[in-house]
Amino acid sequence: MAKGNSLSYHSTSILGQIYDYVDTYPDEDLCITEISKLPCFEVEIPQTCMELWRGRYEEYKKDMTRAMNLGCELRITSCNEVINKYKKLLYGAVEFEQTVRKTEDIFDEALAIYHVTYDNARITYSIEKCGFAWKVAGSALCRIHAIYRKEKDLPILPSVLQEIL
Numbered sequence: 001m002a003k004g005n006s007l008s009y010h011s012t013s014i015l016g017q018i019y020d021y022v023d024t025y026p027d028e029d030l031c032i033t034e035i036s037k038l039p040c041f042e043v044e045i046p047q048t049c050m051e052l053w054r055g056r057y058e059e060y061k062k063d064m065t066r067a068m069n070l071g072c073e074l075r076i077t078s079c080n081e082v083i084n085k086y087k088k089l090l091y092g093a094v095e096f097e098q099t100v101r102k103t104e105d106i107f108d109e110a111l112a113i114y115h116v117t118y119d120n121a122r123i124t125y126s127i128e129k130c131g132f133a134w135k136v137a138g139s140a141l142c143r144i145h146a147i148y149r150k151e152k153d154l155p156i157l158p159s160v161l162q163e164i165l
Contacts, residue, residue, distance in 0.1 A: 035118060035121050035122045035125075035127055035130065037114070037115070037118050038145070040144065040145055040148035040149070041111055041114050041115070041141070041144070041145075043111065045108060045111050045112050045115060046108055046112075049108045049109050049111075049112035050112045050115065050116065052109070052112065053109060053112040053113050053116045054116050056086065056089060057113070057116045057117065057120065057132065060082065060086055060132060063082045063085070064079065064082050066078075067079045067081070067082050083135050083136060086132075086136045087136050090106060090109055090110065090113065090136060090137055090140070091106060091140075095139065096139035096140050096143070097139070106140050107140060107143075107144055109137070110137035110140035110141050110144065111141075111144070113132070113133050113136055113137045114133045114137065114141060117129060117130055117132045117133040118130055118133065
């Protein structure tokens with residue numbers, strides 16, 4: 001069926017109606033033209049942190065590939081374990097709030113994770129690769145952003161946020 005084909009079948013189901021509605025729009029090139037970084041994260045980062053997290057990011061990609069290749073029942077658990085492994089490497093705990101590491105060290109490494117991840121995403125034109133930075137270092141990055149904006153961070157439960165949205 002060609003897009004917008006007037007001879008095509010028009011469904012009366014909800015999903016069919018949604019499909020027909022979307023089908024009326026012309027095809028667009030949905031390629032990402034640019035992956036940009038937030039200005040507040042454009043700061044000097046110790047080279048040792050960058051090198052450390054370049055290596056860890058390469059290791060993460062292998063770990064996540066193995067986790068994704070597991071059966072359906074194990075995949076989600078295994079992927080969560082991979083993320084938690086790298087959170088523990090960053091925070092020394094599963095969450096930022098539980099850390100015993102110096103905040104300055106965590107911030108340096110969180111920024112290194114951000115830059116390594118975004119640089120890789122830019123090279124491969126794969127915005128989804130930016131997810132690693134936010135899954136692993138998201139709490140620290142949000143704290144850095146709040147400090148940059150001279151604002152307080154506001155803790156909110158994901159379930160509450162979901163209700164609001």
